[in-house]
Amino acid sequence: MAPKAGGSLGLPRLRPELAARVAVVARLAAEMGVAAYLVGGTVRDLLLGRDGPDLDFVVVGDGLGLAAAVERELGGRLLRHAEFLTADVIDAGGVHLDIATARQESYAGMAALPRVRPAALEDDLLRRDFAVNAMALPLPLPEAAETEEGGAGRRGDLGDPGRLWGLVDLHGGRRDLASGVLRVLHAGSFLDDPTRILRGVRLEARLGFRFEPETEELARRAVGAGAFARLSGGRLRHELALLLDCGPVPAVASAGLERLQQLGVLATLHPRLAFDAAARARLRGAAAELAWHRSAGGPGPGVRAWLLLLLAVACGLSQGEREELGLRLLLAGEELRLVTGFAGRLAAVLPRLGAEALPHEVDAVLADLPGEELLLLAAQGGTLARSWVRRYLTELRPLGLAIRGADLLAAGARRGPEIGRALRATREARLDGAIGAGEELDFALARLTAPAGRGERR
């Protein structure tokens, strides 16, 4: 049953569908006799009066066992990461529940993945990145306790929702939340895991928080000590994507990139990667196209916002430097092709988007470009290129014929490759406005009987 998180007391509020999941986890944990808590970003966001898309739990005891029980009850999928003592349940309703055994970590070396072993809640909180992320709320939440067990006695201090909810806050997380600062729990935190610097920059940009001065100094020192050099490209790429993807564009991405530059992180991606005035202008241009694309309902191929914004900034690099950047981020396949080749392709395409170009020619030229390149072209190619790209995405690309090959066969055409050619020519004529929707069949049949159609057999 869902606890109705206490709005009447001015307490933080979970969305009902999330509260219902929390109540299920609380009940199953009680049945298994293990102590379970909401933890990390979920508690942070809850105390800030927000709630995120997923739920983080920590269990003193068998977290993997609890995750399996949750999956049996809520359905969906269970992903076990046994070596890290964690599991994710993506339940039948699509809600993501991250359930971890309380654990201690040891780092084999700078920026290496941690080795973990089960531990007490205090140890688990101590291994976390920032004080605001190192708080835990015991389950069940108060209202559930009240209705199920008459737990009204827990209501001590109405002025302090944190204490009322039995919040475990051993590192001053609530104080930091109130003053909007991010503070690491120990001096080696960024050396152990430099992705925390990127996480911190993301929280700064998203929540309007700021690294506390000593934490900022530790971040600079970790960068100076080469912590990023040992970080795998995959983890770097993942965190960078989260940072550039979060929040309204371009404010958050721009603030985040600014900070990465100040802290020396941008230069660890590539020494020549700079977020200077020109890069800021390119970012704004790309963000404006992204905003247009979203407002138009996202027509055409998908657009990964983080890649688009990274490409906009990376325009300042040479081809060879962009290849190095791609390698550093361990990009592969299409993403690598994008980062290394987009500038050359845009230069080749741009001259073909003139005022005298025909719509069907533009359709053919733009057909193979990924969404990110199309938007960059619109952002950087001038007014004409922008209007062609927008027209391509909203009007040309979606144009489909009402007739099919079967219609031509039914009208007496012979089977063969000419049918495909006639359909293509018909679509081109439609794109150019030479014929209307009602004229497709006649046009296609005329094409089939035209003298050009030689060579088909069967």
Ligand code: CTP
């Ligand atoms: N954590 C950490 N160091 C990391 C990653 C995560 O200490 N490099 C801890 C933090 O306590 C964090 C929790 O693990 O709050 C859960 O991580 P995650 O779900 O990735 O992030 P959230 O903090 O929940 O924030 P968000 O989902 O908004 O990114």
